[in-house]
Amino acid sequence: MHPLDQALANESLFHEYVRNETRRQFFRSAGFGLGTAALATLGADAAAPAPQGKGTKTGIGAALAETHFPAKCKNVIYLHMVGGPAQMDLFDYKPKMQDFYDKDLPESIRNGQRLTTMTSGQARFPIAPSKYKFAQYGPGGAWMSEVWKHLPKVAHEMCFIKSMHTEAINHEPAITYIQTGNQVTGRPCLGAWMSYGLGSLNQNLPTFVVMVATPTNQDQVQAISARLWQSGYLSGEHAGVSFRAKGDPILFINNPPGVSSDIRRKTLDGLKKLNELNHQQTLDPETQTRISQYEMAFRMQTSVPDLTDLSKESAKTLEMYGPDVKKPGSFANTALMARKLVEKGVRFVQVYHNNWDHHGNLTGRMEFQARDVDQPCHALISDLKARGMLDSTLIIWGGEFGRTIYSQGGLSKTNYGRDHHPRCFTIWMAGGGIKGGVVYGETDDFSYNIVKDPCHLRDWHATVLHLLGLDHERFSFRYQGLDQRLTGVEKANVIKALLA
16 A cells, blocks of 8 residues: 555544544543643653752652652552551550440540441440550550560561541541542552652562452451552553462463463564554553553563462571461461562552451451461561661551440440541551651540541651652642642641651
8 A cells, every 4th residue: 555545544543533432531531641741740850959859769660760859768568457457456555444344435535526327326335445455565665455476576666656547437438548548539549659650670570569368357358449559540550460369370471271472472562563553543641551561461470470489488487477378368478478579679569458347346356367467567577677678668557547445236345346436546667767666646545536646648648758759749640630649739747757
């Protein structure tokens, strides 16, 4: 065909594609177009002198050439306890509550707070003191309950925030809020923001990996969906890649029976040419994402099997993580995998552990939950420390909100249930520029309201970004006419008392 005729044919095909494009597709494409412009703006921002000094060079495919200021860490392992751990049974010691057993929560303490539908119909709100004994550990005197057998040994490495708070009172908006900075779905999560801004440290592995650990007890698990590790309005390549516990770690990563690596390579080369032709005609950025993800999957065929092979780990290391370490899908197994992933250059590893939603039979289930995560978390901190990686790896542990001091349902001195509580909850962090042995914030005698140093989710997000060398007010993505940020538009403060 004559070149002019070919050009006319291509133009005709392009106009036909545009005519057939739906309204949703049009606005989606327009959004990515704005995103490209925003990326260029971010690059310019990164090149400009930062008020806090020159930053750190970022990785492969990063939106930023360098961070806004020197980063204190380069990797994150985020351990999310799905359901909301009861802070007063784990870390927030409230001895005065023993005198309030089965007495109603004073209205002056609840102060008209919105309740969930699970307890709003209760005639009473009887106080349920924790049945567990507590002791203090570390230089900051952090209180930890007797359910923790191993974590107290590394209390000097841990920083406890006892004054976390949120507006969300139900699971779906609350977990979305702490992961994405907004209660409405469709936003990028923290791992996607990190992938977008800082890029990869290993081109043969994803920048952002997600693992869902299976709890020993499964009485009241919450639904966990891939929307929690989505990229939102960022390019699809920044979404988390889910590693499975059984079968192939990643779906379709291995060649089908009878298909050799040479055939797979030829197939991908053919797909790449077709996708490049499509991109020339439509200029859809997601086509380029599709090409890069196909190539990543091919490269992972050699890198992922090495990750899942525990035979090279020493007997001492395996023993440190506990008896379940070789059980695929256990929290111990995922904790060791998390260490191996950051060791190989994965920027952000998210681990979800379910069944912390203790509306009833709390003491009958808490021991299982603590046993699942206690020794592996201690091992993760110790293992990273021994390998010289703790200073550059931030570990985060916590849920989406806390629990109420009053009981839901039946109450006895040895067993009770607790409802959702957004006004205060506890998380802990270790490594990655965090000051170990620190206890930040304080709650009242009922673990119901914050009385000192509140830390909103926005403040916490701003602090995590700061540790990564990112100014939360300058780190944005233009979408729907706005400079979107993880911390949103309301005021957020970096909690400097937590920084080493």
